[in-house]
Amino acid sequence: METTLIAEKVEQAKDAVGASEADAWLTFCRETNEIAEPCLPYILGFDVVWPTAIVIGPAHSTVILGTHDSPNAEELDVHEVKPYDESIREPLQATLSGLDAEKIAVNFDRDDNVADGLTHGLYLRLQELLPGRELVSAGDIISEVRGIKSPTEQERITAAAETTADLLDGLAEEWTPEMTEAEAADWLHERMREAGYASAWSWDYCPTVHAGGDSDPGHTLPGELRVPEGELLHVDFGVVKDSYAADIQRIWVRGEPEPGLQAAFEDVRAAIDAGHEALEPGAVGYEVDAAAREELTARGRETFDHGFGHQVGRTAHDGGLLLGPQWDRYGDSVVGDVRPGELYTMELGLDTKWGYVGQEEMVRVTEDGTEFVVEPQTELRRLSE
Structure with a gap:
């Protein structure tokens, strides 16, 4: 017990x-x-x-x-x-x-x-x-x-996030040009079964895998698409380990990225960094979200249709304060203050002809600011063939 x-x-x-x-x-x-x-x-x-x-x-x-x-x-x-x-x-x-x-x-x-x-x-x-x-x-x-996560909770969430990141790295190492979205999901599921990990959301949709520009972004079932040359593999994934969850998104490009893809990645990172800079004890949820949106629109990009961040704990979406816009669907969940000990995702993306440039990082709030739970993805990674 x-x-x-x-x-x-x-x-x-x-x-x-x-x-x-x-x-x-x-x-x-x-x-x-x-x-x-x-x-x-x-x-x-x-x-x-x-x-x-x-x-x-x-x-x-x-x-x-x-x-x-x-x-x-x-x-x-x-x-x-x-x-x-x-x-x-x-x-x-x-x-x-x-x-x-x-x-x-x-x-x-x-x-x-x-x-x-x-x-x-x-x-x-x-x-x-x-x-x-x-x-x-x-x-x-x-x-x-x-x-506000206790010491035991913080340790378990960190372990779940590290495990999730390691499995994503393993998938990238095992990837081949013949691998479909469904086969990528199966590879992760098999590793989870072997270790006894549960999924951070519905098993069939965790991981969410998108291969290239023909794949529809969102919470979709992995299909039979493969990653074309110059396009993206995007994975949204999290395991539950010792009853606590993680939620991370990573992307890789097959081959050399076109300048437009590199620019899209940099714009997404800049928007996440802007939200991250605003995320600190006492910050208001919707103001953190606004900082990320303003950076994205200042770069000439369309904004995203979801909140910038949510809390993570026993589930991927752990309730409490949201880092989201003041939309009716979110009610008062975005008007509270950020507190030390809370743990949030920061996520957004752009739908491009090369695929979904989606990023999601996990950060814990400290007395002085924030710290990443696992190392963020700060550059566009390559798939090795």
């Missing part, structure tokens, strides 16, 4: 509750093998069957769960454990009363999917169980707990 990791995250959660306007954070869930609660891996670490409540206050945490699930919680040795048989009502009410908790943060959020695990039915049930108490969004608390 992930005792060390969960202990780290629960201590973070206590601090986050203490800094919030809520008196306690309540994660309420049931049958999590059927409907997953995104916060459970951080604060409990195992699936539950009966209705379960994890209550975290500024200095104390309690888990209230069915008798048959309670031995797992006892073994964890992180929370006070209150088993029940017939009803969760009385121990839940007593726990909240012991914290003088009237304003309760619960897991719903308009814009952040990883903070929106409470189903509507369970929300109605909470209203019935806790009459007179105010239920508010736990989005800000969850954003801090999930976004």
Whole structure:
């Protein structure tokens, strides 16, 4: 069981509750093998069957769960454990009363999917169980707990990123002119199966492989295209190692690049560098995105139709603050401040006649700025035949 990791995250959660306007954070869930609660891996670490409540206050945490699930919680040795048989009502009410908790943060959020695990039915049930108490969004608390990575999380994300980069280098070494997109994906999948790695997003689409200018960019299935002379191999890829993910994009050219391709690569790198320069503690999400866009348009390029960056953690898209534009589809997820301990991608690309010039790097935010998780791609690499 992930005792060390969960202990780290629960201590973070206590601090986050203490800094919030809520008196306690309540994660309420049931049958999590059927409907997953995104916060459970951080604060409990195992699936539950009966209705379960994890209550975290500024200095104390309690888990209230069915008798048959309670031995797992006892073994964890992180929370006070209150088993029940017939009803969760009385121990839940007593726990909240012991914290003088009237304003309760619960897991719903308009814009952040990883903070929106409470189903509507369970929300109605909470209203019935806790009459007179105010239920508010736990989005800000969850954003801090999930976004600011603990030492254990930082180590695991770094390991996943290094593994991803090594596998991408291995693919480039094994590439031949006869290799199709699908065969490139199969090569990576075989290495993942051998090592027991999961994919950072849907297996069939991870990796995403694009061979040359005839390949449609985006989250597409690898097909039968091969890389023509002078054109690009683009791969978007990430493994999950020890429950934590990576998300990196790399490109290679077959043969000598034309000047237009080299210029496109340099413009993409300049835009990423501009966003990177703006990314620091206290920066606002949409302002970081704007810095990258402004550099790209200043170079006469069309801008990209997605956010510049997202957080990475247990999944490739880890919720919390986005480095994105103020578009309706992103809601308020782009208006928060960047914090030390968070880890972001920086990504954008250009669709050219030689293929998709897509780049994606991973950076962690430090107290003073940022640092790359793995070495960035700063030059156009060649495929060796």
